[in-house]
Amino acid sequence: MNTAAPILIFFTAIVVLLALLVALRAELTRARGGKILAFVALCILPALAVWAGVHEQVERSTTTRFCLSCHVMDDFGRSLHVDDKGYIPAAHFQNNFVPRDHACFTCHTDYTMFGDYRAKWRGLHHVWVEYVGTVPKPAEIKLYTPYNNRECLHCHAGARSYEENSRHVKDPNTLPLASENKLSCMSSDCHDTVHDVGTLKDVTFWKASE
Amino acid sequence: MRANSIERRIRWSGILIGAGLIVQMLTLLWTHPLAFMAFALLGCPLVGAGILFFLYSLVSHGAPPETESPPFR
Numbered sequence: 001m002n003t004a005a006p007i008l009i010f011f012t013a014i015v016v017l018l019a020l021l022v023a024l025r026a027e028l029t030r031a032r033g034g035k036i037l038a039f040v041a042l043c044i045l046p047a048l049a050v051w052a053g054v055h056e057q058v059e060r061s062t063t064t065r066f067c068l069s070c071h072v073m074d075d076f077g078r079s080l081h082v083d084d085k086g087y088i089p090a091a092h093f094q095n096n097f098v099p100r101d102h103a104c105f106t107c108h109t110d111y112t113m114f115g116d117y118r119a120k121w122r123g124l125h126h127v128w129v130e131y132v133g134t135v136p137k138p139a140e141i142k143l144y145t146p147y148n149n150r151e152c153l154h155c156h157a158g159a160r161s162y163e164e165n166s167r168h169v170k171d172p173n174t175l176p177l178a179s180e181n182k183l184s185c186m187s188s189d190c191h192d193t194v195h196d197v198g199t200l201k202d203v204t205f206w207k208a209s210e
Numbered sequence: 211m212r213a214n215s216i217e218r219r220i221r222w223s224g225i226l227i228g229a230g231l232i233v234q235m236l237t238l239l240w241t242h243p244l245a246f247m248a249f250a251l252l253g254c255p256l257v258g259a260g261i262l263f264f265l266y267s268l269v270s271h272g273a274p275p276e277t278e279s280p281p282f283r
Contacts, residue, residue, distance in 0.1 A: 016231045023224025026217035042264040046227045053234045060241050127243040
């Protein structure tokens, strides 16, 4: 729970009390002051509370803990701890290239105008499948569309480690093709070991020092 | 009669909003997809329905009988 949550819970409790006060003493609204109280307690404050609640819930839904709370995601969570820098998600997670508490969302949102909303919509679909649909086996889970380089370049574009990497500059076409998404970062024998949950039984895992 | 009608609607609005916000409070205590779904599918619709019902009660409440206004001067 973040620091805003207790404040939001307290605020919501106050609004509940006001709403129930107006509900139980509706005759208060006969007076002018009561009308104003009813408008504030039954319109303005609940709208504010829900707006804040939506913000809090959406923020929580971007956390690694939230994504990994579905059982089918267990192996994907374990793949973040593989002791092999060839595993792209593990290298990003363990070296803080992505925030650890928002690791999934950082790489799996679309960095476009409505990318976050699309990611939320996909997330709702995942939750629906988890509780209502047929849950696939972890190794059968695939992306809806091939991973777009745009998501990698959101962080790596312009970085010296990316622009001057010997393998990236060996062929002068590599970087232009990658930036146009015509050469996938994750294929072409480059960064092709991603979660690979089917191989986890053969790998060793890194344990973070306390 | 009219006053009773609007008060009844306001009472129902308050109950709907209170129930929705209680759901919201409970979901804030738990970070889990089920809490998110309960918030989105139960809490929000209850509060939204309560607010809309309250606004409806205001607009559906007829205007008070016209009193004779002084002539415009």
